[in-house]
Each structure stands twice: as structure tokens, then as C-alpha cells.
Amino acid sequence: MTYRRYELLKDLAPIMVDKALIVSNIxxxxxxxxxxxxxxxxxxxxxxxxxxxxxxxxLAQSLVNEDDPQTVISIDGDGSVLMNLGTLSTIGNYGPKNYILLLVDNGAYGSTGDQPTHTSGRTDLAGMARAAGIESVHVTHNEGTKAVLEQCMQTDGPHVIVAKVAPGSPKLKPIPMDPGYIRDRFKLAIK
Amino acid sequence: MNNISQDLLKELKGNGADYFTSVPCKLLGDLINLLAEDQSILYTPVAREEEGLGLCAGAYLAGKTPVIVMQNTGIGTIITSLFSLGLFYNLPITMIVSHRGTPGEKIGTQVPMSNATMPLLDTVGIPYFAYSDPGDVKNVGRLVQHAQVAQRPVAALLDFDFWGKA
Structure with a gap:
């Protein structure tokens, strides 16, 4: 079976959904x-x-000084991180211990028709993350990501996981939620 | 160190601001140095304005009162995210914007974006207030409260006269 982001997220959901604060990509x-x-x-x-x-x-910076701070997982993509590369240097210098960047790298701009990104060529985002000053950088493949995420959730970060998967997505509908509802529901869930 | 930067930080904090991010500008140098030294706030310098807007969004969701300190040229890079993050989710973020290209400017290339700054903010629908007098520093600080009321990003445009550098 082709192991895409959907299969990855399905494997990871039991250990991260409801257990960490998740920011998911566009x-x-x-x-x-x-x-x-x-x-x-x-x-x-x-x-x-x-x-x-x-x-x-x-989010993670704002929560890290609380007793037993919640873990924050940003689910990001290769195309998206390439659009905001400065973020790696900011995480490298100011990333708190409760922060995990789960960078799902499928080498493609999936939402726009799987045009290739530069990570399908010569570009190595894990190397860029390390060079940006992040010490805990992991490259995982398919089912191997789950154990690494579990370990990162139990240890001090900031962590970056570059999870390699195949491109492609199931056909799903847009999320039927008002942005104000997403915002307020999330704010209340943090408390 | 000029007093206007000290006064401005005091007013912003006095109105509740406790999370700051910045992209540099010559006019903002003193303020940014103060932010870096201040142990009573969270402060993160960023590489680009959009990143700062993202940080402010996260800080707000976690219950902080965020401020982004930036130059008006950054309005050009931040517009899409002002629409699809700041306005879409109604996020109260105070934008302290140095207004380059105003009288007192010595760099000609700053002038075109200077002229476009207010029309751009009008187009996006960001409430903004321009100040040229250091005596207005309390009014600038009040924008932190105003962003909460407006439930959207709110900008202060602060020119050379405000910073006492004309």
C-alpha cells in the first residue's frame, strides 16, 4: 500500500490528537x-x-513556563516550510522544549496537484534544520515516524521530524467550521 | 537610548502587551534593544514579518497579548497573511510600524512604499492610526486595548517626527 500523509496521520492520531495541541497546515x-x-x-x-x-x-513559547506545559505539534509540509525558511532559524534560536515541528515531506505541493517541490530534487530540509541551529532533527520513513514522535513528546525539544511519505491524498471535503469557532474552541481547550 | 522608546514600551506593557516579536528598522533600534533586555515579557526576533504575524497568532491563542514591531515596508510582505490569518480568524494583534519615507527620510527608495502604506492598509481593512508627536505615546499604547475591542490587527504608523529623528 502507498504510504501517504493520510496514512501517516492515521497512524499518529492515537498518540497525538487530544494529547498535544496541534496546528495543522493549510x-x-x-x-x-x-x-x-x-x-x-x-x-x-x-x-x-x-x-x-x-x-x-x-503557542509553545507562551505555554512553556506553565507547570507541566502542553506539547505543541505544528504539522507542516515541505512546500510550506520552503515558503517560510526563516522559521527554521527562529526555532533554532528561540524554540522551546515543548515544541515539535512535524514536517511531512512528500516532495510535492499536494493541495495544488502534486507539482514537485525542491525536496524531490537536491534540497534536504533536515540538513537545513540542523544548519539553522536545531539539535534534535530526525528523518523518518513511513511507519517509523510513530515511535520517533512518541519519543519526542516525552523529551525536551525543540524537535524537528522530517517524515518522508509518498505524495497523494484522498478526496475529502473542506472543513465545515467557521474560523471564529475553530479559534474559540481551541482557545478554550488550552485552558 | 532615547526616551520615546522607553515610554512607548512602558505604555504598551501598561496596556497589557506581554508578547513581542520584531523585524528591524533603524527607527526601531532602541525599542528592539529594550525588548531584548526585558525579562518581564516574551520576545522573539524573526526573519520576516509574516513569521512574526504567525507567532503573534499562536501567542494570542495561548492567552497572551501580542505586538509585532516592524517597518512599513513589511506591510508589503505581510498582506496575504493579514487577510487569511489576522482578519479571517479575527486576531487582535497590535502592529507598531515605523513609517519610513516620511519627512526626515534620507533614503529615496523608502518613499514609494511610504506613499502606498496607508492605501494598502485601507484596502486590507486594517484600522490604523498615524502619529507624528512623541506626546501621543499614550495613544499609541491604547491601541493594544483597541485591538482587543476591534478583534483584529490594528496598526500604529510612527514617522520620523514621532521618534524625534526628523
């Missing part, structure tokens, strides 16, 4: 997270391509 990734397991602790970023990692970083 387009198909958010639709897939919603389809697999909706939760008030999921923030569906429906626009602002490139900013999933930044929103999660601001």
Missing part, C-alpha cells in the same frame, strides 16, 4: 487531520501558507 493536511480525528485541541490553519510552524512556535 489545504489537504488540515482536512485529513479533521477527517481522521477532530478535536478542540486541533487548530486548523485554513490560510496563511507557511505559517503553521510559526503559529505553533508562538
Amino acid at each position: 489545504g489537504f493536511p488540515s482536512q485529513e487531520v479533521y477527517d481522521i480525528q477532530d478535536s478542540p485541541k486541533n487548530f486548523y490553519m485554513l490560510g496563511s501558507m507557511g505559517l503553521s510552524s510559526s503559529i505553533g512556535l508562538g
